Amino acid sequence: MSTNEPRQTNAEKKDAARAAREQASQADVQAAAKKRRLWQLGGILGIAAAVIIAIVVATGGSSSTSSADLTGKPNGAAEINALFAGVPQNGNEAGNPNAKFTLVEFADLKCPVCRQFDVGAMPTIIKNYVKTGKVKIQIRLLHFVGNQDNPGDSEDAARFAEGAGLQNRMWSFVELFYFNQKDETTRYATPAYLTWLGNSIPGLNSAKAIADGKSKAITKQFASYEQQFAANGFTGTPSFLFGPTGSKLAPFQPAGDGSQPGSFTAAFDAALGK
Amino acid sequence: MTERRLRRLILGFAIVGIAVAAYLSIVHFEGLKPLCTPGGGCEKVQESRWAWVNGHKNGFLPVAYVGLAGYLLITASVFIKGESGRFVTAALAVPGWAFSAYLTYNELFNVKAICWWCMGSFTIITLVTIFSVWRLLHGEDLPATGETQPQGA
Structure with a gap:
């Protein structure tokens, strides 16, 4: 210093x-x-x-389905499996192939009005008319509901259903889907959700249904259904064709709102000559 | 970077944001189809439920109107001087960015379409937010204008 x-x-x-x-x-x-x-x-x-x-x-x-929703059995699984027990299924058709009458439903799996019919009236139709061999039913799936919100969601469900049809379990899946249908503006038909439903149907291989549903043949099938839908002058789902099997089926307007068995049974009984 | 330049940057981007949001609001109000790149992503997004604040079609408030109001408020806030102004701008920009990010997520992963107008707006609000937060945290330390201080005094 x-x-x-x-x-x-x-x-x-x-x-x-x-x-x-x-x-x-x-x-x-x-x-x-x-x-x-x-x-x-x-x-x-x-x-x-x-x-x-x-x-x-x-x-x-966000509208995706959480895994928590996929625990347990889907609603109505046991009832639907019992309903279709003994009913022959072939592609998009269920019932006796030689049934006197055919009912065709144009539907979208995410359509809530279709659900009213498929949950409210269809089980009785299957029990009283399909199981007895009098009427056979066909479903022709469209996929437009909710497309503005969740493009591809309804189509994914329809493709799975068609894939299940290749294993002759389409109607079981369709009914199970309607029993568990959710808000049409949400996205929930994920592969996990579809697999969860499919796994409740005995004999249905869900992974195969997903893979088969992606085929170009099914894309063409959807285009054909859309043409038929428009050609019959239909504008909304569900829409129906009904008539003697083998003949040209005519548009059929159920009585009332179509959610009750009575909306169909009176016309069926009249056609069957009861 | 000066405080004035930062304010001008925020103002410039907010005005571009007003233009974008105003266009989308007019499209919505008039029921027009937005000008878009091929593929129709803009129309798909505009017609989805995410184009409404409450997430339901024909809900109570279109998001385009909210965007327009947000950019107008941000523009006005830039003219408030001092710490209050910096706080108000950031307080408008950050929630605006969060809302825009939420909508962009839904656009990409739920609607699965790209609306370039919406992506443009998200980019604008992102830049406005970055500059606003920077201004809030460092604005007081920045020189007010670009005039240089005399050296070696």
Whole structure:
């Protein structure tokens, strides 16, 4: 240490101490400002999180099906398997191939009105007319419901159904799907969901149904159904054709809203000459 | 980067955002088909339930209107000076970005279509948010204008 350093006067010492205090004070002010800004940003992020949570709740959130929904057996699995026990199925057809009459349903698996028919009226039709060999039923699937919200969702379900048809279990799957149908504006017909349904149908290989459903032949089949739907002047689903097997089937308008067996049975009984 | 330049950047992007949101609002209000690249992704997105704030078709508020209101408010907030202004701009931009990110996720993974107008708006709000947050955190330390300080005083 040099002894030649000039000594500070009292005034200089005071000035240095004041400068140090001011510097420390300024640093405190800056630190407080920084802390305040971070709190502000935290508040803003909190507002953003609250906005998003509110919107997600209001919109019902993302529409994919959670794995929690796929536990246990699907609704109506036992009843549907019992309903189709002893009923021959061939592709999109169920019932006695030589039945006197044929009922054709044009439907979309995600269509809620179709569900009303397939859950409300179809089980009775199957029990009283299909199982007894009087009427055979065919389903021709379209896939337009919910396409603006979830493109491909309805089609995936329809392709699975057609794949199940190649294993002669299409009607079992169709009915099971309707018994478990969800909000048409949500996306839920995922491979996992379809597999979960398919696994409840004895003898149905779900993985094969998914793979087979992707074929170009099924794409052509869908195009053909759409042409038939338009050619018959139909504009919504479900729509029906009914008539003697082997003849040209005519559009059939069920009585009422089509959700009750009586909407069909009176016409069936009249045709069968009861 | 000066505080003034940062404000001008935010203002510029917000005005572009107003233009995009105004176009989408007009398209929605008039029931027109948006100009789009081939494939019709814009129309698909515009007609989906995600084009409505409450996620239902013909719901109570189209998201395009919300976007327009958001960009207008951000534009107005840029003219508020000082710390309050910086806070208000960021407080509008960050939730706006979060909402836009949520809609973009639904566009890509639920509607499975790309609307370039919506992607453009998401890009704009992302830039506005980055600059607004930067301004909130560092705006006080930035020089107000581009005038240089005398050196070696």
